[in-house]
Amino acid sequence: MTSARKWKLAYAIVIVMLVVYIIFLNALTASYK
Amino acid sequence: MSSIDWLVLVGTLAFIIIYGIYKSKGAKNIQTYLLADKQLPWYHVGLSVMATQASAITFLSAPGQGFNDGLRFVQFYFGLPLAMVVLCITFIPMFSKLNVYTAYEFIEKRFDNKTRLLTAFLFLLQRGLSTGVTIYAPAIILSTILGIDVTYTIIANGILVIVYTVYGGTKAVSYTQLLQMSIIFGGLILAGYMVVHLLPAHIGFKQALHIAGSMQKLNAIETKFDWNNKYNIWSGIIGGFFLQLSYFGTDQSQVGRYLTGSSIKHSRLGLLMNALVKIPMQFFILLLGVFVFVFYQFNSAPIYFNPTATTQLQTSKYADSALQLQNKYATLAQAKQQLVNNITAQQPNAIAQAMQADTQMQHIKKQYTDLVKDVSANGEASDTNYVFLYFITHQLPVGIVGLLIAIIFLAAMGSTASGLNSLASTFVIDFYKALFNKNGTDAQYLSASRWATLGWGIFCIIVAFFASRLGNLIEAVNILGSLFYGTILGIFLVAFYMKQVYAKAVFYAALITEVIVIFVWYKDMMAFLWLNVLGCICVCLISWVLQKIMPKQ
Numbered sequence: 252m253t254s255a256r257k258w259k260l261a262y263a264i265v266i267v268m269l270v271v272y273i274i275f276l277n278a279l280t281a282s283y284k
Numbered sequence: 285m286s287s288i289d290w291l292v293l294v295g296t297l298a299f300i301i302i303y304g305i306y307k308s309k310g311a312k313n314i315q316t317y318l319l320a321d322k323q324l325p326w327y328h329v330g331l332s333v334m335a336t337q338a339s340a341i342t343f344l345s346a347p348g349q350g351f352n353d354g355l356r357f358v359q360f361y362f363g364l365p366l367a368m369v370v371l372c373i374t375f376i377p378m379f380s381k382l383n384v385y386t387a388y389e390f391i392e393k394r395f396d397n398k399t400r401l402l403t404a405f406l407f408l409l410q411r412g413l414s415t416g417v418t419i420y421a422p423a424i425i426l427s428t429i430l431g432i433d434v435t436y437t438i439i440a441n442g443i444l445v446i447v448y449t450v451y452g453g454t455k456a457v458s459y460t461q462l463l464q465m466s467i468i469f470g471g472l473i474l475a476g477y478m479v480v481h482l483l484p485a486h487i488g489f490k491q492a493l494h495i496a497g498s499m500q501k502l503n504a505i506e507t508k509f510d511w512n513n514k515y516n517i518w519s520g521i522i523g524g525f526f527l528q529l530s531y532f533g534t535d536q537s538q539v540g541r542y543l544t545g546s547s548i549k550h551s552r553l554g555l556l557m558n559a560l561v562k563i564p565m566q567f568f569i570l571l572l573g574v575f576v577f578v579f580y581q582f583n584s585a586p587i588y589f590n591p592t593a594t595t596q597l598q599t600s601k602y603a604d605s606a607l608q609l610q611n612k613y614a615t616l617a618q619a620k621q622q623l624v625n626n627i628t629a630q631q632p633n634a635i636a637q638a639m640q641a642d643t644q645m646q647h648i649k650k651q652y653t654d655l656v657k658d659v660s661a662n663g664e665a666s667d668t669n670y671v672f673l674y675f676i677t678h679q680l681p682v683g684i685v686g687l688l689i690a691i692i693f694l695a696a697m698g699s700t701a702s703g704l705n706s707l708a709s710t711f712v713i714d715f716y717k718a719l720f721n722k723n724g725t726d727a728q729y730l731s732a733s734r735w736a737t738l739g740w741g742i743f744c745i746i747v748a749f750f751a752s753r754l755g756n757l758i759e760a761v762n763i764l765g766s767l768f769y770g771t772i773l774g775i776f777l778v779a780f781y782m783k784q785v786y787a788k789a790v791f792y793a794a795l796i797t798e799v800i801v802i803f804v805w806y807k808d809m810m811a812f813l814w815l816n817v818l819g820c821i822c823v824c825l826i827s828w829v830l831q832k833i834m835p836k837q
Contacts, residue, residue, distance in 0.1 A: 258372070258552070261552075261556055262369045262372065262373070262556075265365050265368065265369055265556055265559045265560060266365065266366070266369065268365070268559075268560055269362065269365045269366070269559075269563070272563050272564070272567075273362065273505065273517070276355070276358065276504035276505050276567070277504070277505040279355075279502055279504055280355075280502055280503055280504045280505045282497070283493050283494060283496065283497020283498070283502045284497055284502075
């Protein structure tokens, strides 16, 4: 894998993790209403 | 505090400072002093970036915010990971390619000297005042809790930071921040364990979450868009993105941290570490506050968590009214304890009844707070910053109290050190070197940097004293920051993305924008946080229009 591709993958992981955090927090909000 | 707590507090602070001085071993040249020889690994960069952003107020205010307002403040950080990605793609490679000491050198290379000076001046103005407040804000709270005069906590905090920052420069700042963040993480985990451990025997982790959720404290996500709601997912992602991009991309106190990375790779990885860790960290700190809230559902809490303000009120002309409110509050609190127990026993209507009691208590607290505001010398009208400290000093065992107070000092020192270091580097590189001594020796620049750090340190301590007299300066400095941040970010965005715009256009656009932003603020046309977005958009648009009507350079 080239360096540029590795960086693109790293950025994608960061954005996916942001989505995961939001989904987790949304689930927490909904579960304990 | 007990003598053991004082020993832990003094020992921890002394250890950190000696460690920072030892690791930096006195910088011998300007590259070492301002950029730590560009030798730091990614985790070092990442922790340093986090320590710079996390001031003492973060660790005092955020649990208090969780206590009063639940988890919704976490949404404020949703724009941060996106801003980190943009910085990694655009800002870091550009700063690295041009081999700059400060972010504003890039502005001269892209535009001209006067645009660079204007941008650097706006930064010095804003950062100089806010670093003063960074010293003042925890000092006033610690003086209240420790029972010593605020003058001493300001001087102690200021001098401790000046000593190692003047001596070791960026290297000392980064090494102390590495250790500070490790102790801060450890202390927070310990505090989290303690608060769960102190809950009644029949309340486990899940029951505590159930109670907090029933009392509307686990409202982490708000998807409805509302201009008047400060914290929802949209303001967090869009507004937060602009704010974090401006802060991390154009504020030298942050740029100076990731320029110390040993390569572009390490600087980028440091920022990506921040992108991944920041949201869970803030979530955890807020959750700590939520658990403190649950703890006080089963234990008596004061109506107002700031003991000095309470004493002032009790000796004022409002003493009788205050006592009546206190008694009403205590009676309701006792009744609510039973209702909260009913929630755990899953009795019908228990949640509604507990919420009703809570609303009544909040109403009484508001009346009490209004009285506090009337008699308070500095007009302080919230006890949010005192909730966690009150819990620490009244509930935690000897030794841990000292450690957690040390953490608050450490957080203050970390962000103050970065502030002083960035003020000195901007002053020396962008003003002293650029205007007065272009061909000076390395020794001259190093000496100037040390004197500049000392000078800015004294300036910030003076601002801290001034702040203690004016009281409400914290908000004033935030407004001041918003008056300039948008313009600075606009200049950088034009530099990066609008290649057809040249120096003259952006310089006049920045001046016109400042007039517009100050006019909009003066006329109170929008909440001050939106001034950041307004300033940024105005610089981009006006510079583009001016470039169209101006002859090309």
